[in-house]
Amino acid sequence: MIRVSAKVAFCSTSSLRRAFFISTMPINIEEALQRIEAGESQREIAASFGVAVSTLNEHLNKPENAERSARARSISAESWLDRGLAYVLDENTDPARARIVAQECARRAAIRNPAYRESSKTELTGANGGPVAFQAVERLIVDSKAT
Secondary structure, rough: OOEOOOEEEEEEEEOEEEEOOOOOOOOOHHHHHHHHOOOOOOOHHHHHHHOOOOHHHHHHHHOOOOHHHHHHHHHHHHHHHHHHHHHHHHHOHHHHHHHHHHHHHHHHHHHOHHHHOOOOOOOOOOOOOOOOOOOOOOOOOHHHHHH
């Protein structure tokens, strides 16, 4: 059941009840992209526009915006690392909480830009880019008591 008022829609499905804002305010894509590059989360940006995150994503993923949106997310990786570092350097922050926040910011940076991932791939190649040449190695085990 969905009841809609002027500003808020209530959705109740069995025991689940949610309220979300309905907005006719247009989303300024240029501003949203600049804020993504600056490291703001999509939740923060959507809230400031008065829309749901899914609505913001619909606009960002439109064909005319998709490439710029992907580029903005890639650029935002550094901002997410800076956000985590600022939290760690804050003297008033609990060290355990600071570590958790820093890890989450690093995770978000890695999602936005693969260059910030911790894993790396290593490929081994032989001469002239061919397969690696192996040489057979045999072991001889001698029982000293048997002789």
